[in-house]
Amino acid sequence: MLSRLFFELLDGKLETTFLGEIEKMRESCSFSLLYLGISKDADLNKLKRGFYHTATDSSYRDAEWLYISIPTLLCPSLAPQNKQIISVVVYLAKGKYKDITNWKIFKENLIADTINRIEKYLPDIKKHIEVIEAATPKTLERYTLNTDGAAYGWEVSVDQIGDNRLPQQTPIGNLYLTGHWTRPGPGICAVVSSGWGVANLIMEKEKWR
Numbered sequence: 001m002l003s004r005l006f007f008e009l010l011d012g013k014l015e016t017t018f019l020g021e022i023e024k025m026r027e028s029c030s031f032s033l034l035y036l037g038i039s040k041d042a043d044l045n046k047l048k049r050g051f052y053h054t055a056t057d058s059s060y061r062d063a064e065w066l067y068i069s070i071p072t073l074l075c076p077s078l079a080p081q082n083k084q085i086i087s088v089v090v091y092l093a094k095g096k097y098k099d100i101t102n103w104k105i106f107k108e109n110l111i112a113d114t115i116n117r118i119e120k121y122l123p124d125i126k127k128h129i130e131v132i133e134a135a136t137p138k139t140l141e142r143y144t145l146n147t148d149g150a151a152y153g154w155e156v157s158v159d160q161i162g163d164n165r166l167p168q169q170t171p172i173g174n175l176y177l178t179g180h181w182t183r184p185g186p187g188i189c190a191v192v193s194s195g196w197g198v199a200n201l202i203m204e205k206e207k208w209r
Contacts, residue, residue: 002166002181003147010172018171025166028156028186030097030137030149032090032107034114037131040082044070047086047121065091066117083130088114092137097148103138110134153180161185168198176201 006014006022038044052066067089072079079085090110100106111134119125140149154160165183168176178194180186 002153002177004145014171022166025160026155026157027147027150028152028154029091029093030140030146031151032092032110032137033135033139034086034088034090034111035131035133036086036088036115036118036129037079038084038086038125039128039130040084042084042122042125042128044073044084044086044122047118052117064093066114067091068118086118088118090114097137100138103136107134107136110136152186153182156186168194168201 002022006019047068047070049069050067052068053064069087070085071087072084097106111132115126115129137149140146140151146153154165158164162184165185166177166181168178168182170177176198178198179191180194182194183197184190184193
């Protein structure tokens with residue numbers, strides 16, 4: 001997304017030093033997402049919230065881990081009355097979706113494989129599924145314009161977090177950066193903090209005019 005801004009929209013208007021810093025940055029991984037609407041008679045208490053690693057699971061080769069949560073256990077109003085939700089984040093190694101040409105088949109396989117994995121912990125879960133919604137890295141890219149659906153903007157690593165991320169002020173006057181591409185980093189709290197910081201920068205600048 002930032003590459004489009006600085007290398008296309010602002011082509012020729014920025015100093016090479018700043019562009020060089022951007023070119024050094026590495027984009028983060030992406031995710032696939034699966035949301036299941038479940039009937040009330042399924043006992044989801046047996047499905048623990050958290051990470052499900054697949055390092056020893058040879059039958060599920062496409063994902064390194066899943067993160068499963070059941071938001072309706074905490075807030076039933078998130079679903080229609082007497083319905084439940086299972087939310088799944090599927091992490092794919094970064095290189096595994098670079099060469100995908102048929103995203104429809106990929107999505108269908110993702111849904112089937114993920115449900116099969118959940119069925120190991122909740123036998124007969126398939127008969128309780130009433131709604132299925134899924135998203136792939138291509139979906140994330142379409143709605144966010146993040147390259148390859150990068151979930152965290154820049155990769156979350158020691159050399160790309162905090163002050164090592166791009167500054168909120170840019171060489172272009174009145175152009176500021178907020179969100180997971182800039183400081184302090186990704187995640188809801190960090191992004192809110194980023195927006196708060198930029199708002200204060202603008203207010204401080206306006207005060208001295």
